[in-house]
Amino acid sequence: MSNLETILVIIGLFFNFAGCVGLIRFPDIYNRLQASTKCVTLGTALILMAVVIHFGWNSISLKALFCIVFIFLTAPTAAHAISRGSHRAGFSLWEGSVMDRYKEDYPPEARD
Template sequence: MTELIKGSLILAGAIFMFLAALGVVRLPDLLTRMHATTKAATLGATLIMLAVALHFGQVAVVARAFGVILFIMMTAPVAAHVIGRAGYFVGSRLWSGTVKDELKPNYDPLTHRLKSHLETEANAARPPRDPEDAP
């Protein structure tokens, strides 16, 4: 029975890893590729590491497998975010079918700074300055 479970976990993990690779090849722009690889590859690696933990069944191996899973789950989304943000900042073109670009109104391409959501709300709530009040 455990052989069937291990085999299923490995097969499912390999399928998700294949889908991640397929996403890199087939998807149209950097941001959608990053989304596909992060989600699918993280799940694929997690399933394979669960199969490893089941196969060996020793406390040390299971602890290491869960450590690897935790490490991947913590670092993969952060790495994908940083790579996607860097790609956006250097001008990687978005897919022509992109409906909404939420960074565009908050990003200054000259200074490479993003306005935070709180800054945007504060500026919207602030009344306009009267030029006569300027020092």
């Protein structure tokens, strides 16, 4: 492995680790989603980028590139689905939260 690959893998692991720590430390589901979605997306993308550099121009690299694109497309969508679902299921925000415009506009009682 060259230096660049090692650096990419280490930075990627650092962000993945930050995402996991955020998952434990943050108070409610929405903040936890913030940490896990952002950090794990970039962390995994950087590790896959190291794979692309390591293997050069062949099918493995192209598959890794596709994986990067799909991670960037699907991770935010999944986070949106989970946060929307949990808000609709009645999981309220952490008590230290400042405001909840979504609850004001679409109160739980008004939904089907």
